[in-house]
Amino acid sequence: MKKLRWPLIILLILIILYQIPAPQADFFELYQRQDQAARQLREFMQRPVKTLTVDGITWRYLAGGQGAKTILFLHGMGGAYNLWWQQVAALQDRYRFITYTLPEEVDNLDKAAAGIRAILDEEKAGKIYLVGTSMGGYIAQYLLNVMPQRIEKAVLSNTFPPNKQIAVANAGKARAVKLMPEILVARLGARQLQAKLLPAAQGDSLLAAFLPSLPFSKKRFLNRYRVVVDPFFDNPGSYAARRIQKLIIEADNDPLVEPDLRARLKERYADARVFTFHNAGHFPYINRAADYNAVLEAFLASDNPYLAVEKVIYDNYAAGRRQADTVLLNQAFATQAVLNTNTAAGVVTISLADYLDKVVADGPQQLEVHILDGRVAHRMADFRVAFDYPGKRYIDNLVLLPTDRGWRIVNKTFASVK
Template sequence: MTNALIAERDRFSAQYPEQRIDLNGRDWGYLDIGAGPVLFLIPGTLGRGDIFWQQINALKGRLRIIAPSYPATGGVAQWCEDIIALMDHLSIDTASILGSSLGGYLAQFIAGKYPQRMDRLIAANTLHATAGIDQRPPYSSDLEAGPIEELRAGFGRGLEGWRAAHPEQSDLVDLLLMEVGGRILEPELRRRLAAIKNGPELPPLGLPSQKVFTIDAADDPLIPPEMRDAVRARLTPCTAYRYLSGGHFPYIARPDTYTALLEQVMGLEVTGPDWGAEAERFL
């Protein structure tokens, strides 16, 4: 049986292949699609830049979207400098930056170091600190030399557990299993995990609340309630988008609502579901 999500993603990737660039000695991939105000979409551990294909397709006529894919070296502090170098290379003075999960931690770091380069911070399904995370699997494993099969199997067990609880999201699980199973290359996967395990403390934010937005989901299995609360407390966003369901990947599980959210944040005409106008918005 055809997996509709994988088929859609593969069509998108064939139409928009990843470009490669050396940034401070690190080999990055990236997509540069569309025209208009600039929005960076930075993925988490289990995604290349094209993991946001549904939002890119919906918004490319109104926004210029840059979606990077992490290199096999470096970490959060180095990647912050690389993203700024990418902006310089692409002649982008300022941009709105959405980061999901690992990408959300990186986006917060950029907001602290280079607030003058950021129009908006959108911190999605992410964390506020990495202290103690090295005690939790898979971060407690030997990420440099441990068998890659064990790391991938750990992700597989978690994803299969999500499938059992949410059989309607089976296509999403298969897509993510493809990512962790090899579409994200072994050294890149190890580095993504190590970037969180060894993540630096976040610098003070440097942005006013009216430029800050958060996204979380009540059923996110990776970001517990106390961490969601801590992210909002740290960032004091002008708007907190709260998914009642959507898991850790609402941009795939509920793409129409995610696109509508981005339309609202970016000041575009909203074509999808109405999130409302409150400081905390629920769908």
């Protein structure tokens, strides 16, 4: 019996350890200040969250605000819907917002996208702005791939591009975490907070109180890790992706995103704006909220030149040609615009006046118009557009420049194709 006693005691201790849930601190006990951040968080936490069941998984989210545009906030691996309380407080009087908590059952990007798409439909959100950090920034990149038609702008904050590096570097740790009791995993997380995350944020007291207040479970941790390492393949250089205006926010001392991953993210989205925080760590939206909000607001309020050019092509040029409306066409073309094509006799140059006379003579037309590709850079736009008439197709290469009357076509080179 004595030989059996100690193994049984050890087994009992292990069983007890595996039943102990991870502790969750109370922010307001840890953070004694009654400052604006604390008051805003208290008010934020009093708002009722909504629930939506998607494929048997219950999603919890908060929606509110006012304005024509909707911001979808996407939190990081250890976060929840309230991670963005300071951004919501700053923006809710001008934008609608949705901020969710990724359910612990979600373990891949497809499930994440399905739930997000359902929430957007439920809230009748039209075109949206994405603001994602860390894991949320990775999910945002996936959404750029699978639902680009719903997205106008994207903020990729303290995040990383699709890669194998994270999975390779953390494979052993992931296997070990599966075997650990939840309380031990939580303790290791608390140790990382003290050793890496807080020093990178200059020991910020708000961050020190908020991060331990976030909910945690081993199942949630492991499944979110699976989301982070879930690979996907896309074409960030495609027109559908390029037309979405992007901002990359990073910190030069981010302890969770390696410098080479930050560099690869900027290479991947070479047309994105970039803002770099100095010595702000992984959570500048918390410990540098005022600065973060200013950068965010300026970007969200800025004009997207791709949308302006598309409006000229579809609403003025295409509609004008379809209706034989020279008023619309004059709103599409610069007065000095030149049109070129190639015939059996050689290159032919056509004046805008002659083109308008031809449009009037031919009258209204049945046609479909599709932008095939386009790029806006250095105050110049270069677009390739297909005009499909019954039985024939024309390809236009358009060069547009900004004028005091908006973007205008200054050169059209076109050809008939089979």
